Amino acid sequence: MADSNPKPSSVSNLLCQEDKSYLIDGNQNKPKPSSSNLIINPHLHSLEDDDDDDYIQILVYKERNSPVFLYNYPLYLKDFRVHAVNWILNAQKTFGLKNQTAYLSLIYMDRFLSRKLISENQRWVVDLLSIASLSLATKMDESNVRPSFADYQRLVEDYTFADSVIQDMELAVLNCLEWRMNLNTPFVFINYFIKELGDQHTNHDELISRANDLIMALIKECNSMDDYGPFVVAGAAVLAAFNWQSSEQDLIVKISTVSLWEISDSQQQKQQQEEELIGCYKILQRLCNNANPSTPYTEVELRATTPTRLAGTKRNLSFRDTHQDPDLPD
Numbered sequence: 001m002a003d004s005n006p007k008p009s010s011v012s013n014l015l016c017q018e019d020k021s022y023l024i025d026g027n028q029n030k031p032k033p034s035s036s037n038l039i040i041n042p043h044l045h046s047l048e049d050d051d052d053d054d055y056i057q058i059l060v061y062k063e064r065n066s067p068v069f070l071y072n073y074p075l076y077l078k079d080f081r082v083h084a085v086n087w088i089l090n091a092q093k094t095f096g097l098k099n100q101t102a103y104l105s106l107i108y109m110d111r112f113l114s115r116k117l118i119s120e121n122q123r124w125v126v127d128l129l130s131i132a133s134l135s136l137a138t139k140m141d142e143s144n145v146r147p148s149f150a151d152y153q154r155l156v157e158d159y160t161f162a163d164s165v166i167q168d169m170e171l172a173v174l175n176c177l178e179w180r181m182n183l184n185t186p187f188v189f190i191n192y193f194i195k196e197l198g199d200q201h202t203n204h205d206e207l208i209s210r211a212n213d214l215i216m217a218l219i220k221e222c223n224s225m226d227d228y229g230p231f232v233v234a235g236a237a238v239l240a241a242f243n244w245q246s247s248e249q250d251l252i253v254k255i256s257t258v259s260l261w262e263i264s265d266s267q268q269q270k271q272q273q274e275e276e277l278i279g280c281y282k283i284l285q286r287l288c289n290n291a292n293p294s295t296p297y298t299e300v301e302l303r304a305t306t307p308t309r310l311a312g313t314k315r316n317l318s319f320r321d322t323h324q325d326p327d328l329p330d
Contacts, residue, residue: 053259056192060260063184063229064269069114071224076120077113078223083123084109084130085220091134091155095147099216100187103225105130105137107183110224112176124159131161132169140181186215189234196258197238210241214284221283228280232273235261236280244288248278 073081085106092102109129118125131152138146149163174181190211194204214237222228228236235255239246246254255261255277262270 053192056189057260059184059188060231063231069111069224069226071110071114071226073113073223074120077118077126080118080123080126081109081113084126087127087130087155088134089216089219091147091152094155095145095151097134097138097142097145099212100185101137101141102134103185103187103215103219104141104183105134106219107185107225108133108136108173108177108181110226112173114224114226115176127156127159128161128165128169129173131156131166132173135166136170136173136181184230186230186234186237187212189231190238192260193235193238193258197242197254207238207241211237214240214287217287218280218283221287228276229273232276232280236277236284239277240281240284240288244285246281251278251281 088102088105088109091097092099109126112129112133113126131149135147135149135152149161149166152166153160190208191204194202194207194211198204198207211234215233218233218237219225235258239251239254252274255274261273
């Protein structure tokens with residue numbers, strides 16, 4: 001008779017497709033890879049560079065030539081993802097992390113999920129992934145705030161992970177993304193769009209604040225962080241910050257004045273980018289209207305809800321030997 005309650009996979013099974021050579025110390029003089037090596041540039045998305053058009057152009061070209069990630073999440077994984085998004089946004093708020101750090105961690109999480117199969121009885125894997133993704137993004141993007149694994153654990157409702165398990169998941173994410181962690185977020189483009197679309201009377205600080213709020217509100221409306229490219233998201237957010245009641249034709253006319261908007265040689269890519277802008281803007285338009293339909297420039301507040309606690313106590317998943325196959329919770 002078939003087992004109706006199959007035993008869930010261990011971390012070793014989850015990571016079986018990763019490069020595990022770091023676990024085999026064949027050369028005592030050769031350092032093992034570590035996620036701590038990721039602290040390469042604590043100002044990854046330094047907003048001081050946003051006025052440098054050459055720098056922005058490099059980022060746009062980089063985005064246009066980035067790999068395509070395909071997402072076809074089953075329903076249960078969409079639910080797991082919602083839980084993880086809420087957790088990351090709550091952790092961002094708790095630790096005072098930057099918006100771009102949270103956004104970057106969600107890109108890591110989504111791209112990992114797009115390439116790895118997580119089964120229906122492995123919600124704990126997505127919880128572990130959310131910790132590892134936020135930890136990696138913090139190492140990449142934060143210079144003043146650096147929560148410990150213990151700090152992250154205090155915000156996890158249902159499980160306790162050993163530090164070594166979190167580190168293994170960090171390495172799994174790094175390997176899955178081929179250590180390409182220096183990724184664009186919309187926030188690096190905000191100043192550029194405000195400069196291109198505004199005039200001498202533009203209140204930059206106020207518009208930056210509105211655009212930031214809109215981008216963070218957009219997070220919960222997306223199926224993945226790759227639904228819209230960062231350049232498109234920033235453009236839509238700044239346009240909505242100026243005026244969220246523009247028509248499609250107005251959007252097209254306004255965005256056509258942006259010097260880097262049509263740097264692609266492909267007419268198909270230009271059309272796709274335009275369609276993405278309109279689609280993204282319409283979501284922001286709906287969010288603004290829902291917030292307060294009588295006030296055009298209402299700040300859209302992001303309320304990162306705390307995940308609901310499941311019945312029972314925390315399960316301790318502090319297994320340290322990744323070759324073991326412990327009895328994990330369903």
